Amino acid sequence: MECQECQKRPATLHFTQVINGNKTEVHVCEVCAKEKGYMTYPEEGYSLHHLLSGLFNFDSSQMGSQQESSFTKKDELQCPKCEMTLSEFKRVGKFGCAECYHTFAGRLDPIFRRVHSGNTKHHGKIPKRKGGNLHLKKQVQEYKANLQQLIADEAFEEAAKIRDKIKELQAEMKDKEAGDNS
Amino acid sequence: MTLQQFMNEAISPWMREDGPDSDIVLSSRIRLARNFAQVSFPIIAEEADLNRIHQFFEQEYTHASFQDYKDFEFIPIEDLSPIEKRVLVEKHLISPHLAEKSKYAASLISKNEQVSVMINEEDHIRMQLYFPGFQLNKALEKAFEFDDWLEEKVDYAFDESRGYLTSCPTNVGTGMRASVMMHLPALTMTQQINRMIPAINQLGLVVRGIYGEGSDAVGNIFQISNQITLGKSESDIVEDLESVVRQLIDHERKARQRLMDQSSTRMEDHIYRSYGILKYSRIIESKEAAKCLSNVRLGIDLGFIDDIKRNILNELMVLTQPGFLQQYAKKSLTSNERDILRASLIRERIQLEK
Numbered sequence: 348m349e350c351q352e353c354q355k356r357p358a359t360l361h362f363t364q365v366i367n368g369n370k371t372e373v374h375v376c377e378v379c380a381k382e383k384g385y386m387t388y389p390e391e392g393y394s395l396h397h398l399l400s401g402l403f404n405f406d407s408s409q410m411g412s413q414q415e416s417s418f419t420k421k422d423e424l425q426c427p428k429c430e431m432t433l434s435e436f437k438r439v440g441k442f443g444c445a446e447c448y449h450t451f452a453g454r455l456d457p458i459f460r461r462v463h464s465g466n467t468k469h470h471g472k473i474p475k476r477k478g479g480n481l482h483l484k485k486q487v488q489e490y491k492a493n494l495q496q497l498i499a500d501e502a503f504e505e506a507a508k509i510r511d512k513i514k515e516l517q518a519e520m521k522d523k524e525a526g527d528n529s
Numbered sequence: 530m531t532l533q534q535f536m537n538e539a540i541s542p543w544m545r546e547d548g549p550d551s552d553i554v555l556s557s558r559i560r561l562a563r564n565f566a567q568v569s570f571p572i573i574a575e576e577a578d579l580n581r582i583h584q585f586f587e588q589e590y591t592h593a594s595f596q597d598y599k600d601f602e603f604i605p606i607e608d609l610s611p612i613e614k615r616v617l618v619e620k621h622l623i624s625p626h627l628a629e630k631s632k633y634a635a636s637l638i639s640k641n642e643q644v645s646v647m648i649n650e651e652d653h654i655r656m657q658l659y660f661p662g663f664q665l666n667k668a669l670e671k672a673f674e675f676d677d678w679l680e681e682k683v684d685y686a687f688d689e690s691r692g693y694l695t696s697c698p699t700n701v702g703t704g705m706r707a708s709v710m711m712h713l714p715a716l717t718m719t720q721q722i723n724r725m726i727p728a729i730n731q732l733g734l735v736v737r738g739i740y741g742e743g744s745d746a747v748g749n750i751f752q753i754s755n756q757i758t759l760g761k762s763e764s765d766i767v768e769d770l771e772s773v774v775r776q777l778i779d780h781e782r783k784a785r786q787r788l789m790d791q792s793s794t795r796m797e798d799h800i801y802r803s804y805g806i807l808k809y810s811r812i813i814e815s816k817e818a819a820k821c822l823s824n825v826r827l828g829i830d831l832g833f834i835d836d837i838k839r840n841i842l843n844e845l846m847v848l849t850q851p852g853f854l855q856q857y858a859k860k861s862l863t864s865n866e867r868d869i870l871r872a873s874l875i876r877e878r879i880q881l882e883k
Contacts, residue, residue, distance in 0.1 A: 429569040441651070444569040445686035445694045448701075455691075455698075459759055462699050464733055466760020469692025471703040474685050475677040481689060 352379035383457045426450040483520045487513055532877050535857055540844050541620060541642035541659070547839075548662015552830045553778050555710040555750065555843055557665045558621075559672040559767075560657040562695045562704035563679070564686040570696040571630075571649045579633035579649050586648050590637055595678050596671075598639035606634040612861065615852030621659070623647055644675060651696050652704075654679065663774065665707055665767050672705075673763075692759065702759030707767050709774050710739065712842065714749040714827045715784035716777070722751075725777070733757045734773055739846070748819035748846055753777075789831065800828035808879055812865075813872040818849050837882050845875060 350358045356376035363372055375383070424433040431443030433451055442448065448455070459467045473481045490513045497506040548554070564570060568578045583605070591603040606614065606627060614628040623636050627650045637646040647655040656675060660668045686694040692702035700706075716722040726736045739750040753774060755766045788796050803824035806813070813821075826842035828834040847853060849871045855862050858870060 429573050431573060439572070440698070441572050441696045442570060442694070442698070443573040443696075445564065445566055445688075448688060448691055448694050458698055459701070463702070463757045463759035466702075466757065468690050468760060469688075469702045470760055470765075471692060471705070471762040472673065472676075474680050474687050476680050477685060477687060 348374055350374065350376035350379050352376070352383055383460070424450060424454075480520050480523055483516050483523070487516050487520075490516070532874065532881065536844065536848065536878075539616075539620075539848055539853055540840075541622075543641055543643045543659055543661055544843055545840065546661045548660060548664050550778055551662035551839075553711055553713070553781050554663035554774065555661075555712055557660045557663060557668045558657055558706075558708045558710075559665070559668040560655060560706040560708075561672055561676055561693075562652040562700045562706075563654040563656070563676070563683070563693060564695065565653050566684045566686040568653065571651065571653065572696055576633065582649060582653055583633045583635055586635060586637055586646070589682055590646075594639075595644075595675060598641065598644040598675070600640040601637050601644075602640070604636045604638065606636065607631045612852055612855045615850075616856050619847055619850040619852045624650060624655075626650055646679075652700070654683070663709065663778070665709065665771055665774075666764075669707070669763060669767050699756075700758050703761075703763050703766065705758055705763050705766065706754050707763075707770050708752050708754035709770070711751050711753060711774070711777060711781075712749060712823065712826060713751055713777065713781050714823050715788055716781050717746070717749045718788065719784050721780065721784060725780070729753065729773055732769065732773060734770060747816060748823040748842065750823070750846070785827075785831065796831070797828075797833055800824050800831070800833050804828065804834060807875050809876070810872045812868045813875065814868055815849060815851070815871065818871055818875065819846060822846060837879065841878070845878060848874060848878070 348358045350356050351373070352375050356378065358374035359376055360380050361372070361374050425431070426443055426447045427450065428446035429443035431447055431450075433454065436442065436447065436451060442451075456467045473485060490509050494506055494509045494513070497503075497509060544556070548557070565582065568574060568582065571579060587603045587605075590601050593601050604617075606623075609617070614623070617623045617636070618625050618628050620642070622638055622642060622645045624647060627634050627636065627647045630649065633649050635648040637648065638644070643660070644656065644658050647657075656672070656679065658668050658672045658675060660671075688694055693704040695701050695704050713722060716725070729736055733756050735754050735756050737752045737754070738746040739748065739752060753770065755770055757766070761769075803821035806817070807821045807825060822842050822845050825834060825837065826839065829837060829839050829841070851862075851867055854867050854870050854874070857874065858866075862870065
């Protein structure tokens with residue numbers, strides 16, 4: 348089996364990750380496991396600064412020459428808004444502005460995974476005013492998960508009610524979007 | 530100024546109230562980090578932008594009120610003397626990091642000092658709400674309402690998949706740090722705490738001393754907070770923290786009981802010796818003072834000492850910090866002078882109880 352990250356080296360590490368109750372099987376090689384933040388090494392202790400600096404310096408360790416050159420290229424990534432470069436971000440360990448999150452988007456998952464125990468996606472509060480349709484979207488997602496469970500439990504009457512609610516919310520979202528665009 | 534007056538200024542009004550489990554949990558706090566969507570973060574922003582934010586808060590929120598948090602005072606850090614800054618840090622109203630920054634950094638503090646908003650710290654906005662005792666859920670509920678109130682006028686940097694965007698990757702997502710301050714003398718005496726801290730760390734929680742990162746657990750006071758801000762909802766994070774705190778309370782109570790069952794005279798001796806030191810010493814270092822205060826507070830909780838109010842630990846731990854001593858003396862003091870003033874202040878404070 349080949350590594351699911353680089354699709355080059357054979358996968359030598361196999362494990363199951365549980366994030367927010369969802370199980371996923373992970374098959375990776377040792378290099379990717381380290382680089383993509385699938386593994387935390389005990390010798391690094393709990394100091395956040397160690398974790399971060401260790402993490403940001405990974406690119407130079409044990410990489411093939413081919414990859415190294417591709418990384419130096421990527422290092423030239425620069426945020427159009429605040430002009431923070433990727434290498435500067437790695438050195439400081441801080442973002443320069445909200446736009447950096449988009450600029451460096453492709454490089455962030457491994458960092459977040461390490462710092463936040465495998466998580467890369469937000470599951471909490473949504474701004475009340477600015478969140479707009481996100482609140483409805485979140486509720487639809489919750490209803491959908493609920494619906495799956497009800498179907499699995501063969502509680503079809505309940506499921507029908509939930510299905511109607513989802514339709515209502517989706518209609519509401521459409522109305523809102525139309526309203527926003529007008 | 531009399532000591533009574535000074536203390537009234539020094540102790541935040543909310544600290545005087547007793548909260549749930551306040552024999553062990555001194556306070557609960559929720560901190561939320563937020564940023565303006567259109568402005569670069571403070572580490573890199575143009576001065577003009579930071580100045581705009583500074584002025585926005587001054588104009589919009591000076592003397593504003595929200596619910597119980599009334600008459601906000603806007604305090605530019607630049608206007609404070611070094612001793613005044615230190616006092617605000619010792620009261621936990623601003624962070625040491627904010628105190629170091631001066632230009633355009635500010636703090637917005639409610640009259641009852643339960644809410645403070647730090648402006649242009651590492652993020653544009655860091656709001657924190659304090660509650661006495663163990664009240665994380667209440668604190669979270671109020672923090673959300675306060676956050677919504679600020680959001681009425683501020684466009685937050687928010688991303689559907691990453692959540693609230695912060696300058697440091699360690700805060701992204703919820704931007705929330707929930708923490709409790711706990712007094713754990715029995716777990717420390719029996720050295721059980723040393724075995725528990727690594728286990729607590731494994732659950733994604735951090736244990737620190739009273740003045741945050743890198744500080745010792747002086748006075749057997751520990752701060753426990755969440756490490757992870759991304760991927761879990763605020764209420765799940767609070768629930769996890771709560772269950773660990775609940776267990777620590779349980780263990781601490783059991784450890785106290787065991788100490789009492791096995792060696793009550795030794796405990797009584799230990800406590801009264803500390804009481805004696807506080808009552809009669811003429812020179813006392815802050816570490817020794819903290820240790821004795823912790824013992825006396827334990828003595829109050831265990832019923833050995835009944836002529837002093839429980840709050841003494843919370844109060845004197847803050848009052849005997851270097852910043853406060855110097856504010857009381859109205860001048861800067863050498864460390865020897867501080868040790869003398871500290872001893873006399875503690876003696877006077879104990880006298881007040883009579």
